[in-house]
Amino acid sequence: MVTSARQDAHGRLIKPEVLSGLANLELIARSVVEGFLIGLHRSPFFGFSQEFAEYRPYVEGDDPRFVDWNVYARTDRTYIKRFLGDTNSHLMLLLDASASMGYGSGSLTKFRYAQMLAGCLAYLSSKQHDAVGALIFDDAVREYRAPSTRSGHLHSILHALDAAQPARRTDLGAPFRRFREHISRRGMVAVISDFYCDPEDMLQAVKPLAFQGQDVVLMQVLDPAELQPQISSSTLLEDMETGEAIEVSPDFMQREYPERVRAHIEALRGAAARAGADHIVMNTAAPLDEPLRQYLMFRQKRR
Amino acid sequence: MSLLAPFFLLGLAAIALPIWLHRLQTQKPERLPISSVMLLTQSEKRLHVQKKLRFLFLLALRIALLALLAFAFAQPLWQLATGGGLISNAREHLIIIDNSLSMSAEGRLDAARAEADKLIGELGGANRAQVVAAGSSIELQGSGGATGDKAVLRRALAQIQPGAGRLEYATAVGAVDSLATDSTLPLVVHLISDFQASGLSPRFADLLPHTESARAVELQLHPVAPTREPNFAISAVRPSATGIDVVVRGNGSPAAPVAVHLRVNDAERGVQRLIVPADGEATLQFPGIALNAGDNRVLAQLEVADKLVADDTHHAVLQGGGPSAVPLLTADTRGAAVTYVGAALNVAAARYRAQALRIGEFDLRTLERYRWVLIDDIGAVDAAMASSLQAYLESGGALLAASGARAAALQTLPLTGQAIRSVTVRTADPLSVGRVDGTHALLVNTSGWQNLSVARMLKIDATSGDRVLIATEDGAPLLLERRIGTGRLLLFTSSLDNSWNDLPVQPVFVNFMAEASRWLAGEGAVGAQQLTGAALQLPNAGGGAVQVVDPEGRELLSLSATRSASSVRLPRSGIYQLVTPARETLIAVNPDPRESDLLPVDEATLTGWRDAAAAAQVVAPGEGSAQSESGVLPLAQWLLLLMALIVVAESLTGNWLLRRGTGVPS
Numbered sequence: 001m002v003t004s005a006r007q008d009a010h011g012r013l014i015k016p017e018v019l020s021g022l023a024n025l026e027l028i029a030r031s032v033v034e035g036f037l038i039g040l041h042r043s044p045f046f047g048f049s050q051e052f053a054e055y056r057p058y059v060e061g062d063d064p065r066f067v068d069w070n071v072y073a074r075t076d077r078t079y080i081k082r083f084l085g086d087t088n089s090h091l092m093l094l095l096d097a098s099a100s101m102g103y104g105s106g107s108l109t110k111f112r113y114a115q116m117l118a119g120c121l122a123y124l125s126s127k128q129h130d131a132v133g134a135l136i137f138d139d140a141v142r143e144y145r146a147p148s149t150r151s152g153h154l155h156s157i158l159h160a161l162d163a164a165q166p167a168r169r170t171d172l173g174a175p176f177r178r179f180r181e182h183i184s185r186r187g188m189v190a191v192i193s194d195f196y197c198d199p200e201d202m203l204q205a206v207k208p209l210a211f212q213g214q215d216v217v218l219m220q221v222l223d224p225a226e227l228q229p230q231i232s233s234s235t236l237l238e239d240m241e242t243g244e245a246i247e248v249s250p251d252f253m254q255r256e257y258p259e260r261v262r263a264h265i266e267a268l269r270g271a272a273a274r275a276g277a278d279h280i281v282m283n284t285a286a287p288l289d290e291p292l293r294q295y296l297m298f299r300q301k302r303r
Numbered sequence: 304m305s306l307l308a309p310f311f312l313l314g315l316a317a318i319a320l321p322i323w324l325h326r327l328q329t330q331k332p333e334r335l336p337i338s339s340v341m342l343l344t345q346s347e348k349r350l351h352v353q354k355k356l357r358f359l360f361l362l363a364l365r366i367a368l369l370a371l372l373a374f375a376f377a378q379p380l381w382q383l384a385t386g387g388g389l390i391s392n393a394r395e396h397l398i399i400i401d402n403s404l405s406m407s408a409e410g411r412l413d414a415a416r417a418e419a420d421k422l423i424g425e426l427g428g429a430n431r432a433q434v435v436a437a438g439s440s441i442e443l444q445g446s447g448g449a450t451g452d453k454a455v456l457r458r459a460l461a462q463i464q465p466g467a468g469r470l471e472y473a474t475a476v477g478a479v480d481s482l483a484t485d486s487t488l489p490l491v492v493h494l495i496s497d498f499q500a501s502g503l504s505p506r507f508a509d510l511l512p513h514t515e516s517a518r519a520v521e522l523q524l525h526p527v528a529p530t531r532e533p534n535f536a537i538s539a540v541r542p543s544a545t546g547i548d549v550v551v552r553g554n555g556s557p558a559a560p561v562a563v564h565l566r567v568n569d570a571e572r573g574v575q576r577l578i579v580p581a582d583g584e585a586t587l588q589f590p591g592i593a594l595n596a597g598d599n600r601v602l603a604q605l606e607v608a609d610k611l612v613a614d615d616t617h618h619a620v621l622q623g624g625g626p627s628a629v630p631l632l633t634a635d636t637r638g639a640a641v642t643y644v645g646a647a648l649n650v651a652a653a654r655y656r657a658q659a660l661r662i663g664e665f666d667l668r669t670l671e672r673y674r675w676v677l678i679d680d681i682g683a684v685d686a687a688m689a690s691s692l693q694a695y696l697e698s699g700g701a702l703l704a705a706s707g708a709r710a711a712a713l714q715t716l717p718l719t720g721q722a723i724r725s726v727t728v729r730t731a732d733p734l735s736v737g738r739v740d741g742t743h744a745l746l747v748n749t750s751g752w753q754n755l756s757v758a759r760m761l762k763i764d765a766t767s768g769d770r771v772l773i774a775t776e777d778g779a780p781l782l783l784e785r786r787i788g789t790g791r792l793l794l795f796t797s798s799l800d801n802s803w804n805d806l807p808v809q810p811v812f813v814n815f816m817a818e819a820s821r822w823l824a825g826e827g828a829v830g831a832q833q834l835t836g837a838a839l840q841l842p843n844a845g846g847g848a849v850q851v852v853d854p855e856g857r858e859l860l861s862l863s864a865t866r867s868a869s870s871v872r873l874p875r876s877g878i879y880q881l882v883t884p885a886r887e888t889l890i891a892v893n894p895d896p897r898e899s900d901l902l903p904v905d906e907a908t909l910t911g912w913r914d915a916a917a918a919a920q921v922v923a924p925g926e927g928s929a930q931s932e933s934g935v936l937p938l939a940q941w942l943l944l945l946m947a948l949i950v951v952a953e954s955l956t957g958n959w960l961l962r963r964g965t966g967v968p969s
């Protein structure tokens with residue numbers, strides 16, 4: 001049923017604009033992830049899912065929830081059931097909620113796309129029994145949920161993501177410093193932003209996380225109109241964060257501006273590489289399966 | 304370079320339009336949000352600046368186009384010498400000096416002469432000038448025309464004497480065209496005056512000089528009396544029930560005591576003193592003065608300290624002896640016509656009294672004693688009387704003849720000889736008046752003829768020498784005028800009682816009798832009061848000689864002019880005599896009372912006048928010959944050529960910007 005909901009008559013994935021029409025972020029995440037996982041079973045990536053791997057004796061410190069009580073009933077011994085995808089890691093989602101994320105050339109904004117992506121990642125990780133946390137920021141930390149695997153925590157995170165609204169300016173420095181103060185365990189950190197900042201500033205903000213042992217992936221969300229703008233006449237473009245306006249010609253926007261965007265992406269990618277982080281560019285016109293797939297590849301690489 | 308229509312420079316304000324439109328254009332681009340402008344930096348700003356620079360060029364073209372258009376409408380002229388080079392600012396100056404009565408106030412004419420002398424002193428180069436005295440008449444001083452010789456001009460200036468007339472500034476300015484020479488040099492009119500407020504025309508348009516030829520005219524005003532000075536004058540001398548009253552008026556004056564000396568027929572008749580209220584009027588009474596029968600010469604002299612003494616003397620001609628008798632020749636001295644006419648004259652004209660006389664008993668030899676005569680039924684005139692009346696009329700007498708039952712019984716009217724075609728009887732359906740000649744002096748002040756009903760009248764045809772003054776609705780003459788010799792005949796084809804019409808009981812009857820008595824007595828032709836400097840219209844003496852004798856006893860008309868002149872100017876105050884073959888009339892001539900008010904035009908009005916004159920320095924267009932002669936080169940066609948080039952450049956630039964896709968220029 002879920003699969004059929006995510007596919008049209010030709011078997012293609014439903015566009016993010018359609019998904020964004022669903023009011024509940026949890027429903028969106030479940031729809032995307034369940035469909036994604038079913039698709040994954042048919043793919044060469046089988047094994048990333050929750051596949052049984054082995055039993056091992058329960059030792060002090062293990063989570064009692066993972067004790068296989070059926071085996072205990074039969075053998076009177078406690079065993080822990082382990083799965084292939086179970087690494088007991090945790091994922092921290094850092095969502096940029098600055099005003100620039102509110103841009104969208106169509107009905108879907110970058111922020112809504114990022115909300116859905118973060119929701120899906122949280123849901124997927126929760127399915128993997130990873131501890132999931134979230135930090136929503138602009139030029140300061142606006143919302144923070146510490147990583148946890150407790151029941152109901154996923155719902156709390158999805159609610160926090162859903163309630164966030166884009167506003168104010170972007171500043172990676174202060175929120176990331178605050179984040180480092182709260183995080184102690186190693187894990188994965190997914191930063192979802194449009195990264196309209198100086199690559200060097202980004203490097204300075206991310207590098208300490210890498211030094212701290214975090215596996216960082218930078219998910220850069222861009223609108224198709226940012227990658228290839230289409231204007232037919234001289235236009236005054238107004239910065240959504242600063243209000244600064246610059247008049248541009250169609251000639252400039254169609255020839256020179258895409259080159260500048262590509263150069264900026266390459267600069268970000270280079271800076272990310274220097275910080276030991278991965279960099280993924282996401283087009284809001286693309287289905288969410290692709291970033292999820294890239295995330296799993298990133299997660300597998302980390303293992 | 305000068306501008307013929309500088310007001311069109313106001314059109315320069317139109318350049319605000321392209322500036323405004325270009326400002327709209329710079330604000331016009333669609334405004335769209337973008338995540339960040341960090342990637343839209345220096346290069347795009349430079350591009351924007353370049354586009355603005357291109358727009359500025361387009362804006363400059365458009366502003367130049369509008370400015371040239373306004374400038375072309377302002378008709379700039381470039382003055383060239385006859386040889387082709389630039390010349391001098393050579394001008395012809397017309398120096399008009401006000402020598403009206405008010406300028407004879409102490410110091411005013413001297414100040415005007417000094418101002419004119421200064422202007423003459425400033426003449427230089429090819430400048431030329433003429434001196435003009437403007438009072439009741441406009442007279443060129445000197446005979447050499449415009450000249451640059453300062454000595455000649457100063458001699459002409461010295462000839463100007465105080466006048467006693469009145470100057471209307473519109474008259475002086477309007478005479479510029481006839482005063483200027485035929486030169487095509489730009490004309491500068493200098494008006495030197497005390498600029499009395501009473502001399503101003505209500506319309507500035509009348510105060511602007513112009514010429515028929517194609518030459519620029521500039522008006523410069525030189526006031527010599529900026530403040531109002533108090534002045535007293537005698538405004539009227541009139542008979543009263545007890546004697547003679549003299550009215551003294553103060554113009555802008557404080558309350559002050561005055562004394563008036565009165566002379567009647569050259570005999571001193573006393574002095575009266577009174578305090579004239581501030582800026583007001585006072586009447587001094589000279590009781591107990593009995594006037595002689597006929598005209599009396601009266602002279603009132605004011606004794607007061609003011610700067611204008613020329614208006615302190617007032618002449619008057621007062622008639623004494625009571626009302627004059629006018630014979631009303633009738634068959635029935637107790638008839639209704641006698642009653643109605645007698646009552647009307649008593650009410651309307653104090654100077655005449657109807658004396659009913661039986662027509663058969665009237666001594667025809669006494670006709671010459673009377674200024675005019677009444678006959679209530681012309682049919683009662685027999686041949687002998689017709690002959691006497693003919694002679695009376697030819698020698699300047701006047702007759703008002705009505706019709707009656709006796710005339711209705713005749714075939715031909717006595718005296719006029721006109722055939723009586725019929726007697727119209729419209730008792731049940733009376734005739735009304737169809738046409739009234741309102742231009743005739745007799746009828747100009749009467750009204751209400753349309754209410755008249757005529758039940759019976761003689762139907763006659765007007766001859767070529769007749770003037771129909773009133774006609775009935777069927778076109779028949781009701782009142783007609785005929786000149787016989789130097790005399791006047793009024794023929795009323797209906798009756799003067801209420802048996803044939805209701806005229807005697809209509810309100811217009813009294814007024815008609817009053818006007819008829821004045822017109823028949825010749826009062827309408829020559830007024831007993833005239834203004835100094837005015838032209839006296841001479842009565843038509845029917846070929847007889849007319850002479851005017853001035854206060855000094857000199858005859859103003861030459862022998863030949865006594866028969867041909869139609870008017871004569873009265874240059875000074877005093878008592879004049881008008882002598883015609885029929886009678887001798889005395890005329891009192893006094894200064895125009897408006898000259899006695901020395902209130903000057905306020906500065907704001909003078910400024911408005913100057914501004915209007917500056918704006919109206921218009922040369923009549925299309926004067927090609929004058930243009931070449933004076934070396935005035937109109938620049939308008941060159942400006943139009945330049946505008947055409949700019950239009951092409953503007954179109955190309957705008958099209959280029961469009962093709963570049965950098966926005967549609969407005």
